[in-house]
Amino acid sequence: MKEYRLHALICAGTGCVASGSLDVKEELEKEIVKQGLENEVRVVTTGCQGFCERGPIVIVQPGDIFYQSVSKKDIPHLVEEHLLKGRPVKELMYVPGPEEAPVPTMMDIGFFKHQRLTVLKNRGRLDPENIEEYIGFDGYRGLEKALAEMTPEEIIREIKDSGLRGRGGAGFPTGLKWELCRKSPGEIKYIVCNGDEGDPGAFMDRSVLEADPHAVVEGMVIGAKAIGTHKGFIYVRNEYPLAVKRLKIALSQAEEYGLLGKDILGTGFDFSIEVAQGAGAFVCGEETALLKSVEGKVGRPRPRPPYPTEKGLWGKPTTINNVETWANVPAIILRGAEWFSSIGTEKSKGTKIFSLVGKIKNTGLVEVPMGITLREIVFDIGGGIAGDKKFKGVQLGGPSGGILTEEHLDISVDYESLTGAGAIMGSGGMVVLNENDCMVDTARYFLNFTQEESCGKCTPCRIGTKRMLEILDRIVEGRAEEDDLEKLKTLAEKVKKYSLCGLGQTAPNPVLTTLRYFEDEYKSHIEEKRCPAKVCKHLFKYVITDKCTGCTLCARNCPTDAIEGEVGHMHKIIQEDCTKCGTCLEVCPVNAVEAVDNE
Amino acid sequence: MKKLKIGDLEKIRDKARRTSSLRQNKARARVTVHMGTCGIAAGARKILTALLEEVGKKNLDDVIVTTSGCAGLCSREPMATVEIEDKPPVKYVDLTKEKIKKILNEHIIKGNIVKEYALAIGSERTTLK
Ligand SMILES: Cc1cc2nc3c(=O)[nH]c(=O)nc-3n(C[C@H](O)[C@H](O)[C@H](O)COP(=O)(O)O)c2cc1C
Numbered sequence: 001m002k003e004y005r006l007h008a009l010i011c012a013g014t015g016c017v018a019s020g021s022l023d024v025k026e027e028l029e030k031e032i033v034k035q036g037l038e039n040e041v042r043v044v045t046t047g048c049q050g051f052c053e054r055g056p057i058v059i060v061q062p063g064d065i066f067y068q069s070v071s072k073k074d075i076p077h078l079v080e081e082h083l084l085k086g087r088p089v090k091e092l093m094y095v096p097g098p099e100e101a102p103v104p105t106m107m108d109i110g111f112f113k114h115q116r117l118t119v120l121k122n123r124g125r126l127d128p129e130n131i132e133e134y135i136g137f138d139g140y141r142g143l144e145k146a147l148a149e150m151t152p153e154e155i156i157r158e159i160k161d162s163g164l165r166g167r168g169g170a171g172f173p174t175g176l177k178w179e180l181c182r183k184s185p186g187e188i189k190y191i192v193c194n195g196d197e198g199d200p201g202a203f204m205d206r207s208v209l210e211a212d213p214h215a216v217v218e219g220m221v222i223g224a225k226a227i228g229t230h231k232g233f234i235y236v237r238n239e240y241p242l243a244v245k246r247l248k249i250a251l252s253q254a255e256e257y258g259l260l261g262k263d264i265l266g267t268g269f270d271f272s273i274e275v276a277q278g279a280g281a282f283v284c285g286e287e288t289a290l291l292k293s294v295e296g297k298v299g300r301p302r303p304r305p306p307y308p309t310e311k312g313l314w315g316k317p318t319t320i321n322n323v324e325t326w327a328n329v330p331a332i333i334l335r336g337a338e339w340f341s342s343i344g345t346e347k348s349k350g351t352k353i354f355s356l357v358g359k360i361k362n363t364g365l366v367e368v369p370m371g372i373t374l375r376e377i378v379f380d381i382g383g384g385i386a387g388d389k390k391f392k393g394v395q396l397g398g399p400s401g402g403i404l405t406e407e408h409l410d411i412s413v414d415y416e417s418l419t420g421a422g423a424i425m426g427s428g429g430m431v432v433l434n435e436n437d438c439m440v441d442t443a444r445y446f447l448n449f450t451q452e453e454s455c456g457k458c459t460p461c462r463i464g465t466k467r468m469l470e471i472l473d474r475i476v477e478g479r480a481e482e483d484d485l486e487k488l489k490t491l492a493e494k495v496k497k498y499s500l501c502g503l504g505q506t507a508p509n510p511v512l513t514t515l516r517y518f519e520d521e522y523k524s525h526i527e528e529k530r531c532p533a534k535v536c537k538h539l540f541k542y543v544i545t546d547k548c549t550g551c552t553l554c555a556r557n558c559p560t561d562a563i564e565g566e567v568g569h570m571h572k573i574i575q576e577d578c579t580k581c582g583t584c585l586e587v588c589p590v591n592a593v594e595a596v597d598n599e
Numbered sequence: 600m601k602k603l604k605i606g607d608l609e610k611i612r613d614k615a616r617r618t619s620s621l622r623q624n625k626a627r628a629r630v631t632v633h634m635g636t637c638g639i640a641a642g643a644r645k646i647l648t649a650l651l652e653e654v655g656k657k658n659l660d661d662v663i664v665t666t667s668g669c670a671g672l673c674s675r676e677p678m679a680t681v682e683i684e685d686k687p688p689v690k691y692v693d694l695t696k697e698k699i700k701k702i703l704n705e706h707i708i709k710g711n712i713v714k715e716y717a718l719a720i721g722s723e724r725t726t727l728k
Pocket residue numbers: 165166167168169170171172194195196197198199282283284285286287288320321322323325326427501502503
């Protein structure tokens with residue numbers, strides 16, 4: 001048995017691979033050999049650590065030393081100092097603020113300290129392409145317990161008692177869904193894992209599949225036993241090649257070890273899983289559309305009922321759950337419903353993964369207990385608003401969600417509280433906005449997305465979202481009439497009420513919540529033709545003030561030559577030629593360029 | 600790979616646990632070999648290698664072997680510090696391969712400090728988590 005002294009864990013998630021982690025790994029291995037450490041230090045590649053923004057990330061164990069933005073040229077120094085001499089390298093550590101000391105250990109970094117990892121517990125500590133590592137960290141013990149000691153009814157009872165609810169958006173109780181499907185008449189049944197993840201900017205499910213694919217597989221085998229099915233599908237977006245690759249490796253290893261396929265663990269239970277790759281349309285994430293797509297047909301939604309638990313794939317009873325939902329299952333079976341339900345609030349149990357992005361200091365993927373406040377997520381984990389700007393709001397739940405404000409910072413993050421405030425838990429997108437974000441423009445952005453993704457099957461969604469978008473266009477361009485606001489509200493309510501599927505039913509949410517909390521901002525656009533955040537290009541202009549030293553930098557950088565002036569003299573923007581690209585504002589060394597309202 | 604049966608997972612788990620124990624935070628003892636410039640010159644690498652071999656041979660999955668920089672006592676190198684859960688750290692000086700093996704067997708496995716090689720007990724405070 002070979003004993004290593006140190007493990008160097010290098011992140012090979014999509015984010016870190018994009019920032020060059022594979023080159024760093026190669027260099028690391030070379031340098032380790034050069035220093036004669038190959039029998040002492042083991043290099044392990046892991047899945048996403050959630051802090052991709054700081055990638056490539058390297059963690060050295062034992063000691064939990066966290067290195068960020070590691071490049072090839074840092075490696076010789078890192079290997080000699082830390083791996084050979086045992087002196088952690090400060091220059092590569094996380095620094096919380098300009099005057100603050102570097103933080104050596106991962107769990108002392110605010111971003112990680114306030115998280116609670118249950119679904120993502122294996123992220124970044126094991127090699128997702130090696131089933132034995134997963135087994136070493138208690139993997140497949142839940143399955144063993146479910147198959148050896150529990151009846152299907154007992155498994156379902158455990159999931160019901162745990163309080164687990166769907167993580168794909170709607171929060172339907174998972175145990176109940178399984179029970180409905182189990183009780184549906186019919187010999188042939190199916191289970192499906194929804195890994196479509198169409199929300200722009202979201203990557204929770206991708207990360208789970210990349211970092212811990214066996215958790216999803218194990219969850220599905222347990223579910224299959226409980227529901228009484230022998231065939232499952234995992235639907236993954238085409239845009240997730242690494243997730244698909246890791247998943248396929250996991251499936252073939254599980255089969256090889258007798259944890260999938262025929263006679264699982266010698267108990268006589270058969271279950272196999274197939275990977276289905278998705279076309280990438282947002283609507284394909286909706287369950288009825290997704291099932292059509294798995295059948296090889298065009299992914300379009302149909303009215304429910306009948307629900308998939310009655311008539312799903314090829315008309316057979318089908319349970320469809322989100323990636324994160326499935327990944328929660330093994331730990332619930334292994335550690336018990338009581339353990340799981342001790343985390344979270346009365347009606348929302350366990351943890352939720354969010355992809356935290358926007359105008360905050362630390363962006364990334366975070367897992368938090370239900371019941372945490374938005375304030376803790378934004379300020380303790382996210383490190384607060386970047387720069388010296390003011391917090392303005394949080395957009396939750398992607399295009400189907402809503403925007404909450406300062407006054408909601410202390411509400412509990414759980415299904416009921418978020419819905420009550422007009423947002424949704426959704427699948428876990430969280431975009432933090434600051435004073436430079438225009439709420440009308442943000443609402444327009446999301447509506448534009450859903451409008452383009454509307455499959456066109458039903459009129460309220462197809463036409464309604466288009467009309468709404470036209471009104472928003474008028475508002476941001478300063479062409480709106482007084483009664484447009486009323487029209488927008490009425491339309492939004494109608495689209496919400498009469499659309500066929502969840503896409504249309506939720507598409508108005510960003511508009512409705514911004515109308516509810518930021519009506520003033522709409523009014524400024526309509527009545528005063530003014531964009532207070534200076535985002536809507538038709539409603540403000542850039543001017544050069546007398547701070548200008550005549551350095552010519554803006555004029556040289558302006559893409560449309562809209563700036564005139566002599567060296568050493570004040571410059572001027574020719575408004576007709578200006579495209580409002582904002583370059584001059586950015587490059588001016590003396591902040592002489594300002595955005596002001598149109599007269 | 601023979602297909603697993605109920606109960607077989609335990610064996611893989613044991614084996615895998617050993618290779619990943621560094622990441623499981625469940626160490627009982629930690630040995631730190633000081634690897635400053637003078638430590639390396641005095642032969643600390645050899646001590647480290649001998650120690651790792653021995654730990655591997657004996658399958659001690661709850662013992663962590665690490666390195667650290669200069670301990671500030673260059674004349675007594677090679678040096679190592681042994682920390683056992685809940686006990687003050689012990690520093691050993693003027694080490695050889697034989698001495699470190701004896702320390703492993705006596706102190707780390709059986710819990711008896713090897714007084715004749717020890718420099719000081721409790722000279723620094725770093726507790727194991
Ligand atoms: C337009 C639309 C898009 C959706 N996209 C996803 C998605 O990407 N991933 C997902 O898991 N659920 C998505 N859903 C929710 C699914 O329809 C379904 O409720 C979910 O997969 C059920 O799993 P759960 O109970 O585990 O949450 C979407 C729903 C709608 C209406």
